Amino acid sequence: MVEFRDLRPGEESELIKTMYDVFKDDPAIVKQDYFRRHVANEHTYHPSNVKVAVDGEMILSHVVIQEREMYVPDGTIKVGGIALVGTLEAQRGKGYATRLLDLAIADMRSRDYDASMLFTTNPYFEDKTWKPLKREYVVCALKTDTELKSSAVNFRDMPPDESLRVLQAHYSSFSEGRRFLLKRTKSYWENRLSSDLIFPKENFWFFFDGGKFVGYAVLDKKEQVVDVKEAVWADDATLDDIVLKASEVAGKAGLNEIGMFGPWLKRYNVIKVVDGRDGDLHQEDLCMLPLKACVEVPKDPVLFWPTDHF
Numbered sequence: 571m572v573e574f575r576d577l578r579p580g581e582e583s584e585l586i587k588t589m590y591d592v593f594k595d596d597p598a599i600v601k602q603d604y605f606r607r608h609v610a611n612e613h614t615y616h617p618s619n620v621k622v623a624v625d626g627e628m629i630l631s632h633v634v635i636q637e638r639e640m641y642v643p644d645g646t647i648k649v650g651g652i653a654l655v656g657t658l659e660a661q662r663g664k665g666y667a668t669r670l671l672d673l674a675i676a677d678m679r680s681r682d683y684d685a686s687m688l689f690t691t692n693p694y695f696e697d698k699t700w701k702p703l704k705r706e707y708v709v710c711a712l713k714t715d716t717e718l719k720s721s722a723v724n725f726r727d728m729p730p731d732e733s734l735r736v737l738q739a740h741y742s743s744f745s746e747g748r749r750f751l752l753k754r755t756k757s758y759w760e761n762r763l764s765s766d767l768i769f770p771k772e773n774f775w776f777f778f779d780g781g782k783f784v785g786y787a788v789l790d791k792k793e794q795v796v797d798v799k800e801a802v803w804a805d806d807a808t809l810d811d812i813v814l815k816a817s818e819v820a821g822k823a824g825l826n827e828i829g830m831f832g833p834w835l836k837r838y839n840v841i842k843v844v845d846g847r848d849g850d851l852h853q854e855d856l857c858m859l860p861l862k863a864c865v866e867v868p869k870d871p872v873l874f875w876p877t878d879h880f
């Protein structure tokens with residue numbers, strides 16, 4: 571008989587066997603050992619955060635809750651990120667994931683979470699409890715008309731302790747008061763920076779003006795564009811430098827466009843604005859489930875870094 575319950579301490583190895591069978595074609599999860607390195611290592615992790623369908627000793631299906639704190643204009647909210655939803659191929663179509671998601675929702679309500687969020691390409695979530703949040707991905711032409719006003723230093727050339735200190739201090743000052751950017755702890759930064767997949771170091775740049783930190787940008791070369799995966803900046807001049815650096819990386823890769831979630835690239839030579847649901851660049855929906863009456867699904871585009879996948 572199939573049992574639907576929390577993962578038990580010591581069952582992680584069996585969970586990983588199932589998880590990596592389910593996601594065997596996803597290098598982000600399997601080759602980077604995502605669950606072991608970035609979920610089980612988090613300070614908020616507990617086996618009860620994982621809901622499983624079990625037959626005997628075999629785990630057939632799983633859903634993971636990752637606890638997060640997110641900024642909103644008037645403070646922060648407690649969010650349960652839904653991650654790693656999957657079922658063994660031979661066991662699909664039996665409603666196991668649905669049962670586990672129901673368990674996850676009930677658990678998050680009992681823990682007094684304000685909302686739940688997930689990224690998904692699964693049509694199951696259309697017209698379901700989670701509602702899609704509108705996001706805008708702006709694509710612009712390369713900026714090549716000026717030179718950098720600040721100096722750009724690659725992540726690999728920064729002392730590790732200094733990189734961590736700068737990121738902690740300046741990410742927070744940029745993110746506070748903005749909708750749905752994560753509040754990141756020191757352990758979160760340490761965990762995520764250990765992965766070159768999440769924060770590719772080849773094009774992770776710090777910007778300084780007269781020795782003073784003014785911004786950083788994480789750039790990722792896609793098939794069509796150089797994606798500004800994440801960035802913070804002190805002023806418009808620093809944003810110009812980020813766009814210039816992204817344009818430089820794009821030009822060297824033979825690409826003609828740069829892109830970024832949010833409205834900021836609208837200051838430049840816009841090529842197109844892609845709706846996150848319908849665009850050809852980013853297929854994943856960002857969905858939200860309010861768990862309290864005071865939390866609403868915003869109608870306007872929200873700010874959320876793609877690097878903050880749960």
